[in-house]
C-alpha cells in the first residue's frame with residue numbers, strides 16, 4: 612500500500628496547493644519515475660562544438676515602477692527603458708524560449724500601460740508565470756481575469772526541442788477563497804507533469820515564488836512556499852521529470868538545488884536587493900544535461 616500512502620502524504624502536504632484537485636490517479640512510484648537522464652551539471656561553458664539542446668532566457672521581475680528613482684513615474688520610465696533593452700537583447704539572441712518569472716509591473720493598474728505593446732515586440736516564444744504584483748493576494752477571479760486579458764493564461768506550457776516548459780501560477784500556493792480556480796490550476800499542473808513523465812520528457816518549471824529561498828527547512832515567509840507543501844511539491848516535480856526550476860520574486864540572485872534539480876533566481880531589470888547589476892540569465896543545456904546559466908547585462912543611459 613505504499614502507493615496510497617504516498618498519495619495520502621502528498622494530498623496532506625499539498626494542503627492549499629490543490630489536494631482537492633487530484634483526480635484519482637495514483638502518483639508514480641519510485642520504480643515508475645522518469646528515468647534519470649542525468650542530473651544537470653553546471654559547467655563554465657558548454658564544450659566547443661556541443662550544441663545546446665535548449666536555450667532559455669530567464670527574465671525576473673521587470674516590475675515596472677519598482678525601481679529606485681526620484682518618484683514613482685520616473686522609476687516606471689527607467690524600468691521601462693531597461694525592459695525595452697532586455698526585449699531587444701532577447702530578439703537579437705534568439706533563445707528557443709523566454710520565461711518571465713512574474714511581477715510584470717509594480718502596480719496592477721500599470722499593467723495595461725505598456726505591456727500590450729511590449730508583448731507584441733517579443734520575437735521569440737515566451738511564457739509568463741504571474742507574480743504577486745500581477746495577481747495580488749489573495750487571488751480573486753476578477754484580478755485573475757484582468758491579468759489574463761493582458762498577459763494570456765496564467766498557466767501555460769510549451770513543448771520545444773524535446774523539453775516541456777511549464778509556467779505555473781504560484782499565487783495559488785497562498786490562501787485564497789477561489790478554491791475552484793486553485794483546484795483547476797493545480798490539477799492542470801499535475802496533469803502537465805504526469806503527461807511529461809509518461810513520455811520521459813524532461814521538464815523545466817517556472818513560477819514567480821520559489822519553493823524555498825536558501826534551504827528546504829527554512830521558515831515560512833513572504834519569499835517561499837508554505838513549509839507544509841514544499842517537500843512534497845518538489846518531490847512530485849522531481850519524480851515527474853523536472854530538471855530545472857526557474858523563479859523570480861526574491862530580487863536576489865540565487866543558485867541552490869533540490870535532489871539534483873537546480874533552483875535558479877536571476878537578476879531583475881527593476882531592483883536587485885543584492886546590488887547585482889540589472890539584467891537577465893541565459894540558460895543553455897546540452898544533450899548530456901550539462902548547463903551554463905550566464906548573466907546578460909541590461910544597461911541604459913543615465
Ligand SMILES: [Fe+2]
Nearest residue numbers: 672674714860
Ligand atoms: Fe518582485
